Amino acid sequence: MKRRLQFALLILLAVVLSACATGAKFTEVNPDLVSESPNMGRIFFYRPSAIGAALQPDVMLNDEKIGKAISWGFFYVDRPAGNYQCVTSTEVERKVSFILEPGQTRYVRFTVSFGFFVGHVYGELVDDSVGLEEIKDCKYIGQEKP
Amino acid sequence: MSCAFDVAHVSYHPTDLLPQPQSGKFLTIKKAMKITGAPCGYSRTLQEGSNWDLIGSIPEGNVYKPRDQVLTVECSNVYEAYLVCVSQSLVGFYLPVEQGFVALKKAVDLPTD
Numbered sequence: 001m002k003r004r005l006q007f008a009l010l011i012l013l014a015v016v017l018s019a020c021a022t023g024a025k026f027t028e029v030n031p032d033l034v035s036e037s038p039n040m041g042r043i044f045f046y047r048p049s050a051i052g053a054a055l056q057p058d059v060m061l062n063d064e065k066i067g068k069a070i071s072w073g074f075f076y077v078d079r080p081a082g083n084y085q086c087v088t089s090t091e092v093e094r095k096v097s098f099i100l101e102p103g104q105t106r107y108v109r110f111t112v113s114f115g116f117f118v119g120h121v122y123g124e125l126v127d128d129s130v131g132l133e134e135i136k137d138c139k140y141i142g143q144e145k146p
Numbered sequence: 147m148s149c150a151f152d153v154a155h156v157s158y159h160p161t162d163l164l165p166q167p168q169s170g171k172f173l174t175i176k177k178a179m180k181i182t183g184a185p186c187g188y189s190r191t192l193q194e195g196s197n198w199d200l201i202g203s204i205p206e207g208n209v210y211k212p213r214d215q216v217l218t219v220e221c222s223n224v225y226e227a228y229l230v231c232v233s234q235s236l237v238g239f240y241l242p243v244e245q246g247f248v249a250l251k252k253a254v255d256l257p258t259d
Contacts, residue, residue, distance in 0.1 A: 085243070094222060095224070096218075096223065096224040096225075097225050097226060097241070097243040097244065099226060099242050099243060122223075124220075126216060128216075
């Protein structure tokens with residue numbers, strides 16, 4: 001019985017780890033925090049937890065797919081100043097809306113909440129100081145070379 | 147981690163912002179203040195020493211945008227928010243993306259300079 005439990009835990013651990021981001025850490029990538037273009041802003045997206053790691057919803061920014069919310073992963077995009085809505089969908093759709101100004105940097109953190117059948121992954125807008133601290137241990141999962 | 151099985155919505159109504167760009171007027175929160183009357187029971191804290199710039203007005207009051215902290219209101223979804231004040235009292239939140247007003251259940255006096 002004990003061996004079966006250990007085996008199950010090992011399988012679970014393997015599943016969780018395989019669902020987490022792999023790649024260079026934020027501190028190794030050391031990306032610029034501000035967009036190079038003065039008319040653009042930079043938005044960082046990150047998920048600093050392994051909870052619900054199997055859930056990896058697409059991240060939609062104003063109806064455009066820009067990445068996935070993967071545990072311990074981060075990526076960023078540069079966008080013109082304006083109104084933005086970030087949407088993640090599991091069994092329900094969750095949105096976070098915010099303003100982006102020229103030269104501004106914003107941090108969107110993904111968190112998991114309990115759902116009816118599966119968990120919900122939702123974005124939260126956080127203070128720069130909080131985002132910059134929490135993102136340090138996340139790994140780069142963006143498509144573009146930083 | 148929070149718990150929410152169903153989708154609940156922030157109730158807001160559309161409103162028109164009359165901008166006052168670069169008004170030079172701002173509020174400073176003298177002492178950290180927890181706001182408990184926000185939608186869906188989520189509390190929000192205005193940080194000690196945070197500055198809020200007057201950017202305009204709506205029929206419900208003056209609108210102050212945070213200079214050094216992020217403010218949101220949320221139910222199932224999360225919305226960036228600014229303060230709406232009448233004199234020194236916080237009466238609700240302005241949602242800049244949705245251009246809407248969310249009323250607090252009860253106005254609260256802000257600890258400002």
